Amino acid sequence: MMTDTDVAARAAAAFSDRFEGAPDGLWAAPGRVNLIGEHTDYNDGFVLPFALPERVVAAAARTDAGWSACSEFTDETVRFDDVSPGAVTGWGAYVAGVVWALREAGFDVPPARLAIASDVPVGAGLSSSHALECAVLTALIDLGELDLPLEDRPRLVQRSENGYVGAPTGIMDQSASLRCRAGHALFLDCRTLEVEHIPFDVAAEGLAVLVLNSNAPHSHSDGEYGARRRSCEDAARILGVPALRDVPVDGLSDALKRLDDEVMRRRVRHVVTENQRVLDTVGLLRSGRIREIGPLLTASHASMRDDFEITVPRVDIAVEAALMAGAYGARMTGGGFGGCVLALIDADRADATTAAVTAAYDRHGFAAPTPLVAVPSPGASRLA
Ligand code: GAF
Helix, strand or coil: CCCHHHHHHHHHHHHHHHCCCCCCEEEEEEEEEECCCCCCHHHCCEECEEEEEEEEEEEEEECCCCEEEEECCEEEEEEECCCCCCCCCCCHHHHHHHHHHHHHCCCCCCCEEEEEEECCCCCCCCCHHHHHHHHHHHHHHHHHCCCCCHHHHHHHHHHHHHHHHCCCCCCHHHHHHHHCCCCEEEEEECCCCCEEEEECCCHHHCEEEEEEECCCCCCCHHHHHHHHHHHHHHHHHHHCCCCHHHCCHHHHHHHHHCCCCHHHHHHHHHHHHHHHHHHHHHHHHHCCCCHHHHHHHHHHHHHHHHCCCCCCHHHHHHHHHHHHCCCCEEEEECCCCCCEEEEEEEHHHHHHHHHHHHHHHHHHCCCCCEEEEECCECCCEECC
């Protein structure tokens, strides 16, 4: 596994290669794994992500006018003065969107040059694009000495994502990248944005969270994400509540009786039961009972598979194989339609669990998954 230092060195080297001189500083923002609480964020519900050691690093410096960005992933250097929505497209929109959202919020954003490097796997559902936006935001805030409290930063990144990039995502990923702490999971109330840092020292318990990238192609994920969100919002309107967060789990069967559409009933059941699973998981973790969260993770997966219908065979097969190999619990993590599976395992079972999933993939003709052991890590910060 690469470290911040490797990625930071690459970002600094990219800066010197493409721009003149050295950067004023280096800023890093992590990808995330969501332990539990999927598609609950835009329903004003609860989530429990933690930040990864894998990070996006922005090497950045103030300049005289405009913004320029380059990345180790492409030869293209994006330059722009105009940040109106639509003016910058492609990967540069993730940079321009942050500038736009800061200006919309009334900030005097410093002109800057930014060089990006990253070891967050791309297209794996580990939030690489939010990590990019959060690294850019953190760099611009420091370069411009902007007064934007930490707790207000996720909303601004969400505004960039929704209003500029054009993805109707919720508030979880930015919150994780910006607000997580090492050794903890972030219990976030997505309505009030209150957080509680829940100790999640898996290593001290002889455990590990193994993350396996299914490498399944993310076909149709954008459209399906929007469709799930609309279905939840329509259901809340029919039920006469501000959001599905307001349907208590003991009121679920009554609520379901008031919905005619069978698909909508399943969507609601997922969200309402998933919120409860987050609360139950937090309860167990608060009393140090980490192993016991396993069945909640596995139940979350079943709910995503059967009710929310956002899994694909490759992630279902990985979950089943990990459980057969002795995992305490396993589930898909992230937006769905591919991406990663996480499994709570004994720390010495990472290779055996990966081998079991690889063998199952082999039987189905799928290429081997890519493993990483996820260590709860700190949120965005200045490195140098
Ligand atoms: C994606 C989104 F960006 C999040 O806001 C969240 O909805 C997640 O999918 C599903 O839990 O990562």
